Amino acid sequence: MQITELDAPFGAEVTGLDLNEPVEPDTAERLNRALLDHIVLVIRDQDLDAQAYCSGMSVFGVPMLQHRLAFRLPDCPEVSRIINREKMRPARNWHTDHTNHEEPPKATVLYARKLPTTGGDTSFADMYAGLENLSAESRERIGPLFTTNFMEADNPTYSAGDRDAFGGGARHPMVRTHPETGKKALYFHVTKATGVDGLEPEAVRPFLDDLLKQAIRPENTLRHRWRMGDVVICDNRCAMHSVDPNFDQREERLLWRIILKGDRPV
Ligand SMILES: [Fe+2]
Secondary structure (H helix, E strand, C coil), rough: EECCCCCCCCCCECCCCCCCCCCHHHHHHCCCCCCCHHCEEEEEECCCCCCHHHHHHHHCEEEEECHHHHHECCEEEEEEEEECCCCCCCCCCCCCCCCCCCCCCCEEEEEEECCCCCCCCEEEEEEHHHHHHHHHHHHHHCCCCCEEEEECCCCCCHHHHHHHHHHHEEEECCCEECCCCEEEEEEECCCHHHHHECCCCCCCCCCHHHHHHHHHHHHEEEECCCCCCCEEEEEEEEEEEEEEECCCCCCEEEEEEECCCCCCCC
């Protein structure tokens, strides 16, 4: 197995690994170290069924159930479909995943199953750097603040069952300390955070949008152009992601997503 830095501000490519085979403990350790060091790993050339994908990702953590009951794979419910069909909207805003949970996922994994001829890239942003990019005033202001997080009210792919099970109300610090690296990162979900301490509800979105504008620059982003066979894992504790929806929507884009159990942010 080779781990090579990407030609980008962060991220690394993993080659020579077949997740259909059991992963040796020292290989698992290298992979986990690399995820901490590089934030995003692009594992190339995988040919996996859902079970093999799921058990392969247990190298990094414990898969957890996702909301959107209707998008879970029936034979492997920890794997969920991300698709430009069935009223699913592209997650074009910068965000981290599932902040409606008290313990949001430590990592999100995406596996390319069907890709448009061009486009449909996923971008990632380093939120350690994102925090550093904020003005001193913004950093000082958000230091003590928490967001309150709910599933978006207007998302047509969330069922009543999803809302009962995962509705939200979770409160998270806007600056979190990564439990493994000890470094601080900017942390929020721009559409799930409907509340920020001390702000009127209508002031929340402009406030968060302004923080994103300050935090995200070309120097701390990585744009991933998908290839079939790519499995991409992202450390949600120090990164945000977004999709570029500017591709031919007549073509299907299907990713299989797994999220891995995380800690309560502190
Ligand atoms: Fe996401």
